[in-house]
Amino acid sequence: MSDEQPIPIPDLASTLDGVIGFELLEMSGDRVRARLEVHDRVRQRFGVVHGGTYCAWAEVLASEATVCGVARRGSIAMGVSNATHFLRPVQDGVLHADGRPRHRGRSSWVWDIDFTDAGGRLCSTSRVTLAIVKAPEGGPRPLVAE
Amino acid sequence: MSDEQPIPIPDLASTLDGVIGFELLEMSGDRVRARLEVHDRVRQRFGVVHGGTYCAWAEVLASEATVCGVARRGSIAMGVSNATHFLRPVQDGVLHADGRPRHRGRSSWVWDIDFTDAGGRLCSTSRVTLAIVKAPEGGPRPLVAE
Amino acid sequence: MSDEQPIPIPDLASTLDGVIGFELLEMSGDRVRARLEVHDRVRQRFGVVHGGTYCAWAEVLASEATVCGVARRGSIAMGVSNATHFLRPVQDGVLHADGRPRHRGRSSWVWDIDFTDAGGRLCSTSRVTLAIVKAPEGGPRPLVAE
Amino acid sequence: MSDEQPIPIPDLASTLDGVIGFELLEMSGDRVRARLEVHDRVRQRFGVVHGGTYCAWAEVLASEATVCGVARRGSIAMGVSNATHFLRPVQDGVLHADGRPRHRGRSSWVWDIDFTDAGGRLCSTSRVTLAIVKAPEGGPRPLVAE
Numbered sequence: 001m002s003d004e005q006p007i008p009i010p011d012l013a014s015t016l017d018g019v020i021g022f023e024l025l026e027m028s029g030d031r032v033r034a035r036l037e038v039h040d041r042v043r044q045r046f047g048v049v050h051g052g053t054y055c056a057w058a059e060v061l062a063s064e065a066t067v068c069g070v071a072r073r074g075s076i077a078m079g080v081s082n083a084t085h086f087l088r089p090v091q092d093g094v095l096h097a098d099g100r101p102r103h104r105g106r107s108s109w110v111w112d113i114d115f116t117d118a119g120g121r122l123c124s125t126s127r128v129t130l131a132i133v134k135a136p137e138g139g140p141r142p143l144v145a146e
Numbered sequence: 147m148s149d150e151q152p153i154p155i156p157d158l159a160s161t162l163d164g165v166i167g168f169e170l171l172e173m174s175g176d177r178v179r180a181r182l183e184v185h186d187r188v189r190q191r192f193g194v195v196h197g198g199t200y201c202a203w204a205e206v207l208a209s210e211a212t213v214c215g216v217a218r219r220g221s222i223a224m225g226v227s228n229a230t231h232f233l234r235p236v237q238d239g240v241l242h243a244d245g246r247p248r249h250r251g252r253s254s255w256v257w258d259i260d261f262t263d264a265g266g267r268l269c270s271t272s273r274v275t276l277a278i279v280k281a282p283e284g285g286p287r288p289l290v291a292e
Numbered sequence: 293m294s295d296e297q298p299i300p301i302p303d304l305a306s307t308l309d310g311v312i313g314f315e316l317l318e319m320s321g322d323r324v325r326a327r328l329e330v331h332d333r334v335r336q337r338f339g340v341v342h343g344g345t346y347c348a349w350a351e352v353l354a355s356e357a358t359v360c361g362v363a364r365r366g367s368i369a370m371g372v373s374n375a376t377h378f379l380r381p382v383q384d385g386v387l388h389a390d391g392r393p394r395h396r397g398r399s400s401w402v403w404d405i406d407f408t409d410a411g412g413r414l415c416s417t418s419r420v421t422l423a424i425v426k427a428p429e430g431g432p433r434p435l436v437a438e
Numbered sequence: 439m440s441d442e443q444p445i446p447i448p449d450l451a452s453t454l455d456g457v458i459g460f461e462l463l464e465m466s467g468d469r470v471r472a473r474l475e476v477h478d479r480v481r482q483r484f485g486v487v488h489g490g491t492y493c494a495w496a497e498v499l500a501s502e503a504t505v506c507g508v509a510r511r512g513s514i515a516m517g518v519s520n521a522t523h524f525l526r527p528v529q530d531g532v533l534h535a536d537g538r539p540r541h542r543g544r545s546s547w548v549w550d551i552d553f554t555d556a557g558g559r560l561c562s563t564s565r566v567t568l569a570i571v572k573a574p575e576g577g578p579r580p581l582v583a584e
Contacts, residue, residue, distance in 0.1 A: 011191045012191055014186045015186065015187070015189055015190055015191055015196065016165075016187055016189065016190065016196040016198055016199060017190060017191070017196070018187075019162070019165050019187055040160045040161065041160070041161070041162055041164075041165055042162055043162065044161050044162065044206065044209075045158055045161055045163070045289075046286060050161065050162040050163070050205065050206070051201075051205040051209075051225040052198060052201050052202020052203070052204075052205045052228075053162060053202070055197075055198050055202060055205070055228055055230065056196060056198020056199070056201060056202055057198070059196065059197040059198045059201070060198065063190075078232075078235075080231070080400070080421075081229065081231045081232065082197055082198075082229070082230050082232075083227065083228070083229040083230075083375065083565070084201065084227065084229075085226070085227045085540075085548055085567070086224075086225045086226060086227065086228075087540075087541045087548070088543075089224075102523075102525075102560065102563060103523070103560060105525065105526075107423070108372070108423075110523055110525070110563075112550075122541060125540060125541075125548075127523070127565060129372070129373065129523070131399065131400075140192060143191075226546070226567075227567065229375055229419070229521065231394075231395070231402055233394075233402070234397075248377075248379075248414065248417060249379045249414060251379065251380075253569065254518070254569075256379070256417075258404075268394065268395060271394060271395075271402075273375070273419060275377070275518075275519065277545065304483055306479070307478065307481055307482055307483055307488065308479055308480055308481065308482065308488040308490055308491060309482060309483070309488070310479075311454070311457050332452045332453065333452070333453070333454055333456075333457055334454055335453055335454065336453050336455060336498065336501075337453055337455070337581075338578060342453065342454040342497065342498070343493075343497040343501075343517040343520055344454055344490060344491075344493050344494020344495070344496075344497045344498065344520075345454060345494070347489075347490050347493030347494060347497070347520055348488060348489070348490020348491070348493060348494055349490070350490075351488065351490045351493070352482060352488070352490065355482075355489075370524075370527075372523070372524060373521065373524065374490075374520075374522050374524075375519065375520070375521040375522075376520050376521075377518070377519045378516075378517045378518060378519065381516075432484060435483075
């Protein structure tokens with residue numbers, strides 16, 4: 001992995017996101033990047049990265065990046081759907097996630113998140129749709145201040 | 147949860163599926179059912195079941211049930227895509243997964259997996275597509291003997 | 293085709309739906325059914341029913357059935373996404389469409405529409421997501437009165 | 439519309455693609471571009487471009503571009519699935535389609551096709567998955583020679 005320093009995200013420790021254990025490199029309403037060293041808890045029983053790992057990782061990155069992007073207007077994001085393609089099996093090494101919003105509407109955002117291996121090959125790609133709704137009183141804080 | 151006894155599945159212990167920790171109730175090429183008592187590791191930081199939990203759970207259920215269904219003809223299943231809708235947020239209690247194949251072709255299978263809460267309300271639904279390919283020599287054994 | 297009489301739907305004549313030329317058999321917020329005798333304008337150049345035919349047909353059936361279902365509360369439906377699987381190529385004969393809502397929320401509905409051939413075999417299946425929004429003043433009338 | 443000259447594609451005349459009536463600007467296994475002046479037959483009854491138009495147009499562009507890309511190795515493409523998001527309603531004017539392959543594997547290709555209006559705004563986006571299979575004896579010719 002590169003020497004780029006990850007952004008601290010202590011809140012995720014006991015969650016599914018803490019299990020995945022990714023390092024966050026960049027997060028805003030314009031872009032999200034993260035990386036992951038493959039380990040047992042993101043694999044299935046055949047030793048390959050679990051399809052659900054890509055889905056879950058895309059879901060948290062797109063959701064949290066949208067929360068960053070809409071916080072100023074007093075809104076939050078709620079996941080609507082997640083469509084993930086599995087293109088190339090990965091067993092070991094580092095995975096990179098790189099996402100950009102394809103649509104930022106008043107009531108919905110759509111992100112594409114690409115996953116590449118150490119050789120830059122596309123291993124999986126997710127399209128995540130989120131609904132934008134008015135934030136409840138007092139919450140929630142974005143994972144990363146924008 | 148009902149008293150229905152889960153099927154032992156020791157192989158998943160150190161994987162993402164072991165983290166989710168579902169109980170398997172039925173698995174064959176015709177049907178798959180499982181249940182899960184919601185716990186921290188399947189939630190995101192807002193206390194709600196993580197969208198990725200539904201995706202990952204659907205992925206393993208559809209994949210393993212297909213492996214059961216095609217083992218006799220010397221084939222295995224590989225995940226192609228997973229499209230999951232999130233319909234109702236769940237925070238606590240039991241979740242039920244119930245899946246049936248919608249298509250069982252020579253080269254691909256498509257499953258619909260529905261997730262309901264203790265009240266029987268649909269919380270999420272996944273459509274999982276798998277490719278059917280010739281099994282490599284000597285492998286793999288289905289999770290459940292059909 | 294059976295002798296079931298189609299519901300007259302004159303409004304669609306000059307639209308893409310008029311090109312497809314399906315016969316509507318049932319439409320409400322609970323169910324939608326239609327049929328189609330395959331003709332050139334729903335095929336692609338290889339003589340097979342065009343994938344886009346299933347998508348477009350699912351889109352109009354789910355949209356219009358939702359419009360029926362939410363008209364009373366002063367709402368309309370707007371298409372959000374359409375995910376269609378192509379499972380079996382069809383060249384000739386009758387196609388049946390049969391759809392049911394999987395989710396009817398305040399802000400979104402999700403329909404599954406199945407397409408079967410004369411032999412009852414599943415040829416395609418669509419999952420259509422619609423947003424429910426307040427209807428503009430004076431409009432629109434449902435295609436079929438519920 | 440720009441002065442760019444369309445590529446003649448006479449074969450589509452009596453098909454659904456002929457109804458849509460798009461102009462093809464570029465087609466190969468690396469890229470596909472087309473444009474369309476909106477007309478009645480691509481609208482639904484409310485005067486807006488039919489969601490099915492984007493689906494069908496994406497389907498033919500991705501399929502035919504893949505046929506171009508795999509013809510040399512004696513293969514053809516068959517549509518597997520089409521997932522289209524509708525982002526902005528369009529009533530009039532020109533629509534541009536621009537697609538690139540995201541994955542070109544031995545057994546499947548995945549394309550993203552974006553649709554923009556005259557102002558360059560993203561109106562719809564499709565992800566199309568195709569299976570690559572051995573071509574039958576003597577057929578088919580690609581729509582455009584690569």
